[in-house]
Amino acid sequence: MRAVRRLYFYIVAFISLQVILWGLITLAASTVDSPIAGGLSNLLARGLAQVLVGLPFFLLHWSVIQKDVRQQAEEQQTFIRAVYGYGLQLATLVPVLTNLHALLRRPLMIAFNVFPTSRNFLAGQSVTDNMVSIALNLITFYFAYRITRADWDAFPSGRNLSLIRRLYRYIWLVIGISSLVVGLQQILFTIFFTPEGIGRLVNLKLASGISVTLIATAIWVITTRKIIPSLRAKAERDAILRTIFLFLANLAGLAIILSIIGVLVNDLLRWLLGTPTSLPVFINAHSSLLAVLIPITVIWLYYRRNFGRHLNTLEDPIRSQATTRLFTSLLSLAGNILVFAGVWSLLSLAADGLIGDNFLFSALNQRLANGLALLAVGLPLWINSWPLLQREATGDNQLGERARQSVVRKTFLYLLIFAAVVGLMAAVGLLVFRLINSVLGNAMPNFGLFVIKQLLLSAQITVWLLYHLAVLRKDNRAEKLTIKTEQPEISVLLLTDPDSQAAMSSLQAMIQKEMPYLALTLHTVSAGVTTDTPEPSSIMVLPASSTWQEPVFAGILKDFSGKVILIPLADKDGQLVWAGMHTQEEEEILKSALQLIRQAAEGQPFKISTPANGWAIAGYVLAGLVGLQVLFVVFALLASLVMN
Structure with missing residues (x-):
């Protein structure tokens, strides 16, 4: 089929062009900055081999692609061509930015009298290497930009072009946000951390942090200034990709914030309960966490407001309600699990303290801090999410009925009930097993303590199970007894x-x-x-x-x-x-x-699900794989920045 043929030609054109690009970079770097001894011949051989192998394959396949475009103009708005154009831009700009970071960081490190322990990912070792890589990648980027620009001129309202451009922008937004957090974390680390000795680590992080922050700020500002004006168009404003981005940004940001707060609360409670430390030592030990907490909180607050505005501006109220319900359900589920773990930690501690023969009071502060920290994080999370779900589901209007019948709520309740049933079976089964072993004369040490703990665990699981079963039964009764008083007779x-x-x-x-x-x-x-x-x-x-x-x-x-x-x-x-x-x-x-x-x-706009097209799915998978590779490169870069 034509789609398979198109996919083949664009993949080979992409790979062969990358081989040529990095071969030229190797040749240019070896010519301008020749290595000592036999290293030059190796570099020249490798660069020439890449160019000589990649060039004929690229020219052959690209000529066929261009011929297809001349014969059929619709080729310019195909999904695979859009992925090729924007994917090539992404694949060339990432090395440009990594080499630009190396250039910016170098004078800062000289000023701070420090040197990197290793070179950056996808960046050259010298100024010449960096400049050569930037120049050649920018030339390739311009080639890809001309392709997409010509496609937009031919089809200004191309659906596939709009879809991939939207994905391209949000990938850069993710890169900008994650890089900004890393850069600010490294800068703030130097504020919170008090070095002992030379302090080389602090200066190295400061140099990297300043460079990354400058580049990440530029990425974030440029991308945001492109996305915000585009929201005037309904297709961009209501795009599912925007909803997914804001949803995941809020969920991930909140998860990171609560995780850091949990660790800080845990260690603070240990300190208050008697673990010897001091304020400077405590801040020093948690300087990395504090340095992450501040920027991630500011960014989360910003996108939390954007998420709320986005949901309020959606023309489809059903989608807005479903998205809010899913988000709140995930928060409630996380809070539920944390509260369960915290309660069990305290019950287990109480059993050990009251019944255990070999209870170590030296471990009291650690276990008590763990349980209280879990409750300190999980209880507010659960209290601020679960009542919202219950209030929505207990309404006697259409919103309440949709909430009770939603797949999200059913999955949420049945998942908790399933986990409780399996957990209860495991707890009771283990208890019965130990009891039978004891009767047969093979009793375990501290058998009485074990029995009390298993009974407490079984009782706690039973409470969770009965509560959520009662909620499910109430939903089922409400569905059967619902009288649509507000709905006109139809x-x-x-x-x-x-x-x-x-x-x-x-x-x-x-x-x-x-x-x-x-x-x-x-x-x-x-x-x-x-x-x-x-x-x-x-x-x-x-x-x-x-x-x-x-x-x-x-x-x-x-x-x-x-x-x-x-x-x-x-x-x-x-x-x-x-x-x-x-x-x-x-x-x-x-x-x-x-x-x-x-x-x-119900007065809703007509909207019916359509079957997924196989080639569309294949295209999405391909785009996802390219996106994963790019994210891998970005995270590898960020990891190298942190390590350095």
């Missing part, structure tokens, strides 16, 4: 001809089961027979083939002012072919119709 008229009567009867049964509150009527219309039309606010559902096979349907539709849902059922003669629709079984078609009826009855 009548649904199912019109059908004799050929489609069986399918429409099946749809009638599905509606009565899923939405019994609807006033439902099924009319079979034969040639020449008329029927009363429903009220203007009602919904009419009929087979699409009937609109032209039976003239009476045309008259009914002409006078009807409500919502009309056409079902693409197969006609008996096989004359109708539905353009743009995939082949579906009758049951799938009726389920899609049921989804549309529900949306119409």
